[in-house]
Structures are given as C-alpha cells and as structure tokens.
Amino acid sequence: MSDHDNAGEDRRGFLKCMAWAGTGALFTVSGGLMSSISLDQAMAAPMKAKGFTFLQISDSHVGFNKPANPDSKATYQEAVSKIIAMPVKPDFIIHTGDITQLSKDSEFDDADQIIKQAGLTVFHVPGEHDMLDEGAGKAYLDRYGKGTKGAGWYSFDHKGVHFVALINVVNLKAGGMGSLGADQLAWLEKDLAGRPSSQPIVVFAHIPLWTVYADWGWGTDDAAQALSHLKRFGSVTVLNGHIHQITQKVEGNIAFHTARSTAFPQPVGGQGPSPGPLKVPTEQLHSMLGITTATFVRGSQPIALVDQTLAT
Amino acid sequence: MLKTLKVGALALSISLGVVAAAAISGPGAHAAATAGPTVNIDNFVFGPEALTVTVGTTVTWVNRDDIPHTVVANDKSFKSKVMDTDEKFSFTFTKAGEFGYFCSLHPHMVGKVIVKAA
Numbered sequence: 001m002s003d004h005d006n007a008g009e010d011r012r013g014f015l016k017c018m019a020w021a022g023t024g025a026l027f028t029v030s031g032g033l034m035s036s037i038s039l040d041q042a043m044a045a046p047m048k049a050k051g052f053t054f055l056q057i058s059d060s061h062v063g064f065n066k067p068a069n070p071d072s073k074a075t076y077q078e079a080v081s082k083i084i085a086m087p088v089k090p091d092f093i094i095h096t097g098d099i100t101q102l103s104k105d106s107e108f109d110d111a112d113q114i115i116k117q118a119g120l121t122v123f124h125v126p127g128e129h130d131m132l133d134e135g136a137g138k139a140y141l142d143r144y145g146k147g148t149k150g151a152g153w154y155s156f157d158h159k160g161v162h163f164v165a166l167i168n169v170v171n172l173k174a175g176g177m178g179s180l181g182a183d184q185l186a187w188l189e190k191d192l193a194g195r196p197s198s199q200p201i202v203v204f205a206h207i208p209l210w211t212v213y214a215d216w217g218w219g220t221d222d223a224a225q226a227l228s229h230l231k232r233f234g235s236v237t238v239l240n241g242h243i244h245q246i247t248q249k250v251e252g253n254i255a256f257h258t259a260r261s262t263a264f265p266q267p268v269g270g271q272g273p274s275p276g277p278l279k280v281p282t283e284q285l286h287s288m289l290g291i292t293t294a295t296f297v298r299g300s301q302p303i304a305l306v307d308q309t310l311a312t
Numbered sequence: 313m314l315k316t317l318k319v320g321a322l323a324l325s326i327s328l329g330v331v332a333a334a335a336i337s338g339p340g341a342h343a344a345a346t347a348g349p350t351v352n353i354d355n356f357v358f359g360p361e362a363l364t365v366t367v368g369t370t371v372t373w374v375n376r377d378d379i380p381h382t383v384v385a386n387d388k389s390f391k392s393k394v395m396d397t398d399e400k401f402s403f404t405f406t407k408a409g410e411f412g413y414f415c416s417l418h419p420h421m422v423g424k425v426i427v428k429a430a
Contacts (some may be wrong), residue, residue, distance in 0.1 A: 066378040067378070101380070102394060128417040132380065132394040132417075134393075172416055172419040174386050174414035174419055174422055175414065175420065175422050176420070177419065177420065217419060273355040275356060275418075276356065276377055276378055
C-alpha cells in the first residue's frame with residue numbers, strides 16, 4: 001500500500017505529494033539535469049525519509065560472444081561488481097530485458113548466478129532475446145513470471161512510487177515495432193485508475209516507449225495509448241533498454257530514458273548499416289557499457305538518473 | 313527433344329548417384345523439391361527482399377548477422393526456429409502465390425517470395 005494512497009487524509013500529506021509533482025517538473029525544465037549530476041553527488045544527496053535509489057541494468061545478452069564483445073558474461077560481472085561496491089545500497093534492481101542472447105537455460109542460469117551476487121531483489125521484463133525458446137517465452141516466464149499477468153506484465157509500489165513493468169516484445173507484427181497489445185493496455189488503464197495524479201510513476205519495458213528511430217524498429221506501435229493513461233500524473237519516468245545507448249526525451253511530465261547495455265554498444269539510429277553490434281576498439285568498449293542509478297529524494301530532487309560506464 | 317533430355321538426366325543421375333539427382337532441376341526431374349535460391353540476412357535486411365520462384369522450389373535463408381533472426385510467414389504458413397550466426401532455414405513452396413514474411417524479433421525486417429506455377 002502506497003503512502004500516497006492516504007495522501008488525501010491530511011493537508012500535510014497532500015502538500016508532500018505536491019512537492020513530488022512540482023519537483024518532477026523541475027526535471028522537465030532542466031533537460032540536462034540527468035547528465036549534470038555526478039554519481040558522487042547523487043550518492044551524497046541527503047537521504048531523507050522515504051528517499052531511495054534503485055538501479056537499472058539492461059541488455060546483458062549473456063551468451064553473446066561475437067567480436068563486439070567476446071565475453072558478455074565478464075562485462076555483466078563487472079557491472080554487478082559496480083553495484084556491490086556502491087556506497088549507498090540500492091533498494092532493488094530492475095533489468096530491462098535481453099538478459100540472454102538466445103534464451104538458453106544455460107544463459108539464464110549464468111545471468112542469474114551473476115546478478116544474484118548483488119544480494120538485491122531484481123525485477124525483470126523480457127527483451128526479444130529472452131523469448132527465443134521453443135515455448136516462445138515459457139523459459140522466461142517459468143523463471144521470472146510468478147505472479148505476473150498475460151505475457152509477464154505487473155506493477156508494484158515502493159515507498160510511495162508506483163512501478164509498472166510492461167512487455168512489448170511479444171506478438172510483433174510484420175513491418176511494425178514493439179507492441180503492447182490490447183489486453184495489456186486494458187490492464188494498464190485499470191492499474192492506474194484511482195491512483196492520485198500526485199503519485200510518482202516509473203514505467204519500465206524493453207523496447208523504447210517512444211519512437212527513437214522507426215526505420216530500425218526502435219519504438220512501440222501502440223505506446224501512445226499507454227502514454228494517454230499516464231499523462232495526468234505529475235511525475236512519470238519511463239526506463240527502457242534495447243538500443244544499447246543513452247537517449248532521453250521529456251514530453252510534458254513524462255521523462256524517457258534508455259540505458260546502456262552491459263554487453264555491446266549499438267550505433268546511433270541511422271548512423272550505420274544496421275542496428276547490429278557496434279565494434280569498437282577493445283580499450284573503448286568499457287566506456288560504452290554501463291548501468292543507471294535512479295535516485296528519489298523526497299523534498300529536493302525527486303528523480304535523478306545517473307548513468308555510469310564500466311570504465312569509471 | 314524433351315524425351316532425350318529426360319533420358320539424359322536420368323542417365324546422369326544414375327551415373328552420379330543421389331547427390332546429382334537432388335541437383336537436377338530440368339523439366340524431367342521428379343524430385344519433390346528443386347534446389348533453389350538463397351536469401352541472405354545481412355545487416356538486418358533480407359536480400360533479395362523480393363524473390364520470384366516456381367512451385368516446388370526450396371528457398372534457403374542464411375543469417376549472416378551477429379544477431380539472431382527468424383523467418384516467419386505473415387500467414388504463419390512457415391516459421392523458422394531462431395537462427396544464430398550462419399544458421400540456415402529452408403522451406404519448399406508447394407503453392408503459387410505471394411508470401412510475405414518477417415523477422416519476429418525485428419519485425420521491421422520484411423521480405424516476400426512470389427511463387428509462380430511451374
């Protein structure tokens with residue numbers, strides 16, 4: 001039960017929630033905010049009651065062993081070691097998909113063994129690479145789908161923030177991009193109905209929920225319908241993976257962000273022959289892989305997304 | 313003339329054995345499937361994107377990318393398993409028509425096979 005559900009009970013609680021909404025807007029005004037805060041600053045920010053951090057990790061592609069990164073297991077391990085070394089322990093990790101390269105049991109096993117070392121709860125959504133087993137996603141759902149709905153979507157509350165995990169990598173249509181589907185959209189509408197607009201929302205899914213580059217399928221066909229249900233909220237953060245690079249965009253109160261991969265970089269949309277792995281000199285690879293820390297601090301900066309490379 | 317060709321083909325297949333028989337595509341060949349063209353998947357593109365064949369032709373797709381792909385007919389009449397680098401999938405077209413297909417992982421990748429009566 002979120003404390004924001006009780007926000008109407010007293011004026012003080014209401015104002016607290018307004019502060020969330022108001023400071024969410026700060027993010028909108030200052031587009032460069034996310035990149036302007038260093039990890040040290042974010043970590044040093046005073047942690048008032050209910051403030052917390054969580055971590056986004058993405059596109060680990062465990063099993064990938066091609067020239068762009070012959071050892072995706074090792075770089076995933078490095079990313080998890082960074083999490084373990086953090087001075088402020090994140091409350092949990094969200095993994096925005098493409099855990100594995102080919103959905104093999106051995107790849108899922110290896111990935112689980114590595115992330116387990118962080119000792120934190122991990123919330124998953126699948127990428128298209130996690131849907132390649134004979135059962136078209138059964139392997140993923142057997143492992144991570146307990147208590148989820150449909151193809152694996154779910155939501156939860158944490159310290160007043162509502163988190164929504166969406167699946168946009170199943171039942172894709174020829175010529176299209178990512179897809180949420182009617183069932184999931186109906187569930188989302190219901191899931192958000194009745195929540196106060198002052199409640200901060202974090203949505204995470206594998207493929208970007210805004211169109212980054214249509215020619216390479218970097219978008220979600222029916223994202224507009226999902227966003228229409230999110231528009232009324234004062235602070236919405238959308239976290240995606242899939243494109244192995246940082247992109248960000250702010251639209252009204254909705255801030256979009258894509259994370260780096262821990263396995264291999266991909267080219268900027270349209271700048272290259274294809275969205276395939278970008279081969280960079282070995283000494284550059286670590287500076288193009290990374291993780292993202294999200295910091296919520298009640299009363300000051302509510303949402304700060306800090307991207308950290310494996311080279312730092 | 314046709315008869316001569318047939319006999320010639322038969323003689324060839326006998327002399328070269330099974331391997332040769334599979335490769336025969338002349339009018340007299342009785343093989344159920346004729347060896348056909350290859351569609352290369354390169355840089356997230358099916359090449360050629362449109363391919364015209366005759367009924368009975370086997371088309372083979374080969375994934376030349378570092379990323380896995382699939383080949384799935386829009387009407388679901390054929391569907392490959394996931395193909396990792398250099399893996400192949402073949403399908404024999406037994407009906408005339410136009411068959412659109414796509415990669416179910418990267419659905420912006422589309423292609424078609426136009427199958428004409430033999």
